[in-house]
Amino acid sequence: MTTALAIIKTALLEIGGVDVNDTPDANLCDFGLTKLNDLLDTWATEPTAAYNNHEVVVTLPSTTRSLTIGPGQTIDIERPIRIESAFVRLNNLDRPMEVVEKQEYDNVLIKGLGTAWPDILWYDGGLPTGNIYVWPLASAPVELHLTVLNYVGEFAAVSASQTLAKGYRRALTLNLAVEMAPGLQLPVSADLSRHAGLAYKAIKRANSSVPQMESSGRRTSRLGQFLSGGM
Numbered sequence: 001m002t003t004a005l006a007i008i009k010t011a012l013l014e015i016g017g018v019d020v021n022d023t024p025d026a027n028l029c030d031f032g033l034t035k036l037n038d039l040l041d042t043w044a045t046e047p048t049a050a051y052n053n054h055e056v057v058v059t060l061p062s063t064t065r066s067l068t069i070g071p072g073q074t075i076d077i078e079r080p081i082r083i084e085s086a087f088v089r090l091n092n093l094d095r096p097m098e099v100v101e102k103q104e105y106d107n108v109l110i111k112g113l114g115t116a117w118p119d120i121l122w123y124d125g126g127l128p129t130g131n132i133y134v135w136p137l138a139s140a141p142v143e144l145h146l147t148v149l150n151y152v153g154e155f156a157a158v159s160a161s162q163t164l165a166k167g168y169r170r171a172l173t174l175n176l177a178v179e180m181a182p183g184l185q186l187p188v189s190a191d192l193s194r195h196a197g198l199a200y201k202a203i204k205r206a207n208s209s210v211p212q213m214e215s216s217g218r219r220t221s222r223l224g225q226f227l228s229g230g231m
Contacts (some may be wrong), residue, residue, distance in 0.1 A: 001162065002161060002162060002163070002164050003158070003159060003161040004036055004159070004231075007032075007036060007173050007176060008036060008158065008176065009023070010034070011180060012024055012032065012177070014173065015177045015180065015186045016186060017180070017184055017186060030158075032176070033155060035179045035180050036155060036175060037155060039172065039179055040152055040154050040202045041223065046204070047082075048186075048205065048207045049151060049204060050150055050207060051165040051168070052207075053147050053148065053149050053150065054148055054149070054150050055146070056145070056146045056147075056148060057143055057145050058074070058075050059141055059142075059143060060088065060118070060141065060143070061141050062138055062140050062141050063137045064134070064138070065111065065133060065134065065137055066131050066133045066134070067132045068130070068131055069129070069132055070128060070130055071108045071124055071177045072128075075146070077148070079127070080130065080148040081149070082123060082146040082148075083147070084097055084149060085099060085147045086097070086099055086121045086146050086147065086149060087145050088117060088138070088144055089142060090142045090143070095117050096105075097118060097134070098119065098121070099120075100122050101119070101122070102193075104120070104123060104142055105122035105133060105135065108135050111135060112136070113136040114137045115137070115138070115139060116138065118134040118136060118137065118142070120134070123136075132146075134152060151165040152172075163202075165206075166206070167202050168203055171196075171200050171202065172198050173190065174196035175196045175200060176197045177192060177196070
């Protein structure tokens with residue numbers, strides 16, 4: 001487990017903000033925590049900064065067009081930036097869904113069309129609550145399986161700790177040092193800037209194996225046939 005304080009102190013050491021035997025005072029800790037969480041907030045916009053993926057399973061009731069997603073919502077998880085992939089399960093059979101953009105969903109002519117298997121999913125990414133839309137509407141309840149990415153969460157306090165995947169502690173420490181230096185009017189060496197960039201690139205390379213499902217030609221064809229009136 002790594003505490004926010006350990007990351008902040010090591011970052012300060014990198015830029016000469018504290019001596020090795022010193023403990024940062026409360027003001028430095030508060031400043032460091034803010035900058036650390038700002039850094040994590042930015043990283044959460046980068047898919048390759050996610051350390052793994054997570055499958056969420058919910059029941060999609062029959063004839064349901066949309067579900068809310070976010071804390072306290074129908075799908076009660078942290079609001080995801082995007083949905084990586086999805087499939088539905090009915091009678092122990094799985095069928096992949098195509099995650100589409102808004103324009104593709106908007107182009108569907110009859111959004112209330114029913115079928116046994118939903119084929120496409122659009123996620124609006126709304127704040128503070130996201131909405132997931134499916135088409136066609138399932139004629140019976142089905143299991144909806146969603147894949148979302150897991151990012152390092154923000155630290156609630158300097159004493160808070162997290163288990164970090166390999167490479168994250170160094171990447172956070174070095175990049176936090178670069179982030180904190182201007183506010184403390186301390187210089188950033190060329191070596192520190194270079195090593196911070198390399199450490200971040202290293203975790204992105206390690207995470208590049210997180211799978212992202214390609215669109216299925218069969219599903220795209222079915223949607224295209226429907227839009228062209230040939231379904």
